[in-house]
Amino acid sequence: MSSTTTGIKLDAKTKERIKEAAVLLDRTPHWFMKKAVMYWLEKVEAGAGVAEMLCESNLDDDDRLNSVLGRQRLLNAE
Known part of the structure; x- marks a missing residue:
């Protein structure tokens, strides 16, 4: 099974939290x-x-900015 690298953008604080949790x-x-x-x-x-x-x-604060459908609707409205 081959694999590829996939990246995500994380701020420095989150990266440090992940490092500390892993340790x-x-x-x-x-x-x-x-x-x-x-x-x-x-x-x-x-x-x-x-x-x-x-x-x-968090659900109340989730305004669907990461929703693909929501972004498509915004683009179509412009």
Whole structure:
């Protein structure tokens, strides 16, 4: 099985938090991030939606800026 590198943009504080969490688990930051992605991927594939991924207070703050459909609607309205 071949693999490719996929990047995400993280601010310095988040990168440091990931590094610290990985150290606490005696793992690499790469391992930590990969496990996090796999965890949520499996949840979504099992039927979880955004509401299950965010706590209620974060759900209220989620204004769908990362929604593909929402961005398409904004572009079409212009």
